[in-house]
Amino acid sequence: MDVSGRTYPQLSLDLQLCFPLYAATRAVTKRYVTLLKGTGLTYPQYLVMLVLWESEEPLSVTSLGQRLRLDSGTLTPLLKRLETAGLVRRDRDPGDERRVLVSLTEAGQALEEQVSGVPQELGASMGITRDEALALRDQLTELVDHLDTAESS
Amino acid sequence: MDVSGRTYPQLSLDLQLCFPLYAATRAVTKRYVTLLKGTGLTYPQYLVMLVLWESEEPLSVTSLGQRLRLDSGTLTPLLKRLETAGLVRRDRDPGDERRVLVSLTEAGQALEEQVSGVPQELGASMGITRDEALALRDQLTELVDHLDTAESS
DNA sequence: CACAACTATATTGCGCACAACTTAATAGCG
DNA sequence: CGCTATTAAGTTGTGCGCAATATAGTTGTG
Numbered sequence: 001m002d003v004s005g006r007t008y009p010q011l012s013l014d015l016q017l018c019f020p021l022y023a024a025t026r027a028v029t030k031r032y033v034t035l036l037k038g039t040g041l042t043y044p045q046y047l048v049m050l051v052l053w054e055s056e057e058p059l060s061v062t063s064l065g066q067r068l069r070l071d072s073g074t075l076t077p078l079l080k081r082l083e084t085a086g087l088v089r090r091d092r093d094p095g096d097e098r099r100v101l102v103s104l105t106e107a108g109q110a111l112e113e114q115v116s117g118v119p120q121e122l123g124a125s126m127g128i129t130r131d132e133a134l135a136l137r138d139q140l141t142e143l144v145d146h147l148d149t150a151e152s153s
Numbered sequence: 154m155d156v157s158g159r160t161y162p163q164l165s166l167d168l169q170l171c172f173p174l175y176a177a178t179r180a181v182t183k184r185y186v187t188l189l190k191g192t193g194l195t196y197p198q199y200l201v202m203l204v205l206w207e208s209e210e211p212l213s214v215t216s217l218g219q220r221l222r223l224d225s226g227t228l229t230p231l232l233k234r235l236e237t238a239g240l241v242r243r244d245r246d247p248g249d250e251r252r253v254l255v256s257l258t259e260a261g262q263a264l265e266e267q268v269s270g271v272p273q274e275l276g277a278s279m280g281i282t283r284d285e286a287l288a289l290r291d292q293l294t295e296l297v298d299h300l301d302t303a304e305s306s
Numbered sequence: 307c308a309c310a311a312c313t314a315t316a317t318t319g320c321g322c323a324c325a326a327c328t329t330a331a332t333a334g335c336g
Numbered sequence: 337c338g339c340t341a342t343t344a345a346g347t348t349g350t351g352c353g354c355a356a357t358a359t360a361g362t363t364g365t366g
Contacts, residue, residue, distance in 0.1 A: 020294045098361045
């Protein structure tokens with residue numbers, strides 16, 4: 001990319017981090033469509049299921065949202081679709097009727113085994129070693145933390 | 154994150170690369186909302202403008218799509234919004250009436266100066282050095298290339 | 307207890323992404 | 337030239353993300 005003649009070379013798409021980040025996320029999501037075919041899950045739905053699988057007990061919508069950084073505007077319709085698919089239940093918390101507790105159905109629990117090979121398959125598609133992936137993960141996590149700080153200031 | 158008791162520890166959200174990637178993209182996008190306030194641009198619209206600013210001549214929808222990895226289903230409505238905003242023109246190519254050539258209006262050209270500080274501001278928000286950003290960019294670009302290969306095989 | 311402040315979820319509206327499909331124009335081939 | 341295949345852009349439908357708002361339930365204070 002020849003950038004020498006530009007008035008604002010810093011605006012070159014290829015010099016910026018933001019675009020590869022955006023493209024990588026979409027490429028990963030696209031790969032998940034293939035890997036999750038047969039489960040009926042979308043990628044965000046898969047993430048919600050990951051959180052539920054690693055929880056010992058039902059989670060409120062807010063708890064799910066904190067873990068995934070998503071709000072009720074995104075989660076409520078998504079959870080309704082998971083409920084329609086028979087993978088989760090949504091019950092009002094008897095102790096606090098404002099809260100909705102999301103829990104796995106038997107079908108939802110059973111799905112965990114079916115997707116257990118997905119992370120490794122995705123790792124293989126990315127063409128990086130486990131250590132590289134973990135290092136990248138840490139860098140991105142740090143980046144998110146910084147952006148959170150910047151945004152709230 | 155205690156993972157020791159799980160049947161499928163590889164499914165732990167915190168062990169995977171995919172979630173930080175997804176979270177980082179959304180955090181960056183959110184930061185752009187703030188940085189682009191005043192221009193009226195969304196982040197994808199800003200990316201389209203970046204491509205147009207670095208092009209010497211009008212671009213077809215397909216060319217824009219190849220550069221940004223987006224298809225006409227995404228670009229057509231987005232470009233119509235940019236046209237409504239007075240930033241671009243959309244004209245049929247007289248030499249090939251199937252093609253639509255997207256070109257900058259004067260207002261579209263003038264906007265470049267207004268956003269010229271955005272990359273640096275974003276860089277500051279991310280809390281990483283320029284070299285770290287470039288290294289990360291290269292890793293993500295490589296990741297996208299690998300995923301493309303995996304997807305098409 | 308009354309009531310204001312707060313919290314949790316749901317709803318609405320907009321703008322992506324993208325798959326699948328349609329329409330129109332062009333290219334290629336007999 | 338005529339016809340088929342291909343290409344370019346547009347359309348439709350689904351599912352996010354998220355801001356803004358609405359609604360219902362809870363908490364804290366006097």
